[in-house]
Amino acid sequence: MTAVQAGAQTAPASASQTHAHVTCPFCGLRCDDLEIARAGQTLKVTRNGCDKAKAGFERPLTQPMPRVGGKEVSLPEAIAAAAALIGNARLPAFGGLATDVDGMRAIMSIADKSRGVVDHAFSEAQGRNIKVLQTSGYIMTTLTEARNRADLFIIASDVHTFHPRFFERIVCNEKSMFSEAPPKRTIVFLGEGYDTSAAVGTRIGDVIQINCAKQRIGEIVSALRTLHKGVPLPAGDIAGVPRSQIEDLLARCHKADYGVVVWVPPDLDFPNADLTVHQICEFVKDLNVKQRFAGLSLGGNEGASTAVSVCTWQSGYPLRVSFATGQPKYDANLFAIPKLIASGQTDCLVWLSTFTADLSPPATDIPTVVIGSHDLKLAKEPAVYIPVGTPGIDHKGQLVRCDSVVSLPLRDLERAAGLPRTVDVLAALEAAL
Numbered sequence: 075m076t077a078v079q080a081g082a083q084t085a086p087a088s089a090s091q092t093h094a095h096v097t098c099p100f101c102g103l104r105c106d107d108l109e110i111a112r113a114g115q116t117l118k119v120t121r122n123g124c125d126k127a128k129a130g131f132e133r134p135l136t137q138p139m140p141r142v143g144g145k146e147v148s149l150p151e152a153i154a155a156a157a158a159l160i161g162n163a164r165l166p167a168f169g170g171l172a173t174d175v176d177g178m179r180a181i182m183s184i185a186d187k188s189r190g191v192v193d194h195a196f197s198e199a200q201g202r203n204i205k206v207l208q209t210s211g212y213i214m215t216t217l218t219e220a221r222n223r224a225d226l227f228i229i230a231s232d233v234h235t236f237h238p239r240f241f242e243r244i245v246c247n248e249k250s251m252f253s254e255a256p257p258k259r260t261i262v263f264l265g266e267g268y269d270t271s272a273a274v275g276t277r278i279g280d281v282i283q284i285n286c287a288k289q290r291i292g293e294i295v296s297a298l299r300t301l302h303k304g305v306p307l308p309a310g311d312i313a314g315v316p317r318s319q320i321e322d323l324l325a326r327c328h329k330a331d332y333g334v335v336v337w338v339p340p341d342l343d344f345p346n347a348d349l350t351v352h353q354i355c356e357f358v359k360d361l362n363v364k365q366r367f368a369g370l371s372l373g374g375n376e377g378a379s380t381a382v383s384v385c386t387w388q389s390g391y392p393l394r395v396s397f398a399t400g401q402p403k404y405d406a407n408l409f410a411i412p413k414l415i416a417s418g419q420t421d422c423l424v425w426l427s428t429f430t431a432d433l434s435p436p437a438t439d440i441p442t443v444v445i446g447s448h449d450l451k452l453a454k455e456p457a458v459y460i461p462v463g464t465p466g467i468d469h470k471g472q473l474v475r476c477d478s479v480v481s482l483p484l485r486d487l488e489r490a491a492g493l494p495r496t497v498d499v500l501a502a503l504e505a506a507l
């Protein structure tokens with residue numbers, strides 16, 4: 075481990091610097107066109123970006139020491155204390171998992187060695203898609219395909235709040251890969267309470283709002299499927315939406331050259347939301363018999379798409395996976411860390427949260443090791459706290475984009491915070507087990 079990796083503070087190589095083409099790690103879109111200026115150890119987003127990116131890059135740097143039982147210690151001492159807790163645990167649980175590809179590979183290796191369980195903080199949300207993929211499959215597109223080909227977007231979540239530049243980069247682009255003046259696009263907002271302010275610009279044609287509770291989107295899509303198949307529906311409104319509006323939407327779908335239904339799994343936060351995703355995916359399949367239509371799932375914030383991809387590459391399963399028997403076993407219900415904590419099955423929590431200050435570990439009495447960002451909010455002092463660098467700010471790395479088709483390289487913005495890389499901390503931790 076080098077001096078920097080061991081936590082020693084060093085001065086930045088130059089007083090100020092501007093980085094172009096920076097990839098943003100703060101949501102699943104992974105915009106790669108940011109410009110970040112650094113003055114000393116202070117960062118500023120000077121081109122592109124959004125409020126979420128500014129909040130992530132520009133937050134003041136604090137430089138905490140590792141702690142054991144609330145007492146400041148050296149990094150090797152903190153690693154030794156963490157290794158002792160994990161090594162003595164009956165079933166260690168590795169949660170949060172907000173890290174880059176290297177960090178996730180390293181945590182998989184430790185979970186395997188210590189016979190623990192891995193579960194991302196957003197597994198419940200990601201699971202809404204995975205259940206559908208496992209049971210009936212789906213037809214999905216990518217951000218690039220949607221940006222260049224789609225002429226109809228059905229927005230079935232509050233996309234702008236979760237991914238502030240989705241409209242700017244994917245929907246409102248004035249040119250496409252195939253045309254300097256592509257035709258206007260129709261935007262249909264399906265649901266209510268969404269921030270629709272970004273659906274503006276010369277590329278945008280009709281903007282239609284279909285108001286219904288998110289919990290009832292599945293009913294609307296089910297009605298679309300029924301009408302599409304020529305099966306009669308009872309007269310009257312459906313989920314509070316006039317029948318004429320649903321028929322109009324179906325006609326627009328039939329006329330589209332390339333329609334896309336967009337949703338954000340964490341925003342469909344109600345019981346059995348996988349059934350809504352299922353209806354959307356089946357509608358897309360129905361339409362594809364005669365035309366081109368696709369789903370586009372966003373999400374992937376806090377490294378969620380990276381965690382599920384790496385877990386699948388290495389274990390053969392998406393999250394949640396247990397290595398308790400010495401081989402990977404997948405069960406999305408059984409291996410949910412909140413349930414393992416509540417039932418007393420796990421006796422040690424390792425929480426990985428390296429991007430933002432807000433993905434805090436759950437309040438629990440079981441011994442907790444936190445490997446986290448320098449300003450991570452902690453409701454309770456953990457048994458061990460090891461501050462680490464943020465991938466894409468303090469060191470290079472890679473993150474999988476929300477459409478899971480590419481991994482974007484992350485830059486070291488050279489603020490020389492002296493914060494170790496998660497992968498180095500975890501390598502030392504595994505060696506100490």
Ligand code: SF4
Nearest residue numbers: 098101104105124239
């Ligand atoms: S939309 Fe997401 S990836 Fe793009 S700049 Fe904002 S937070 Fe970063």
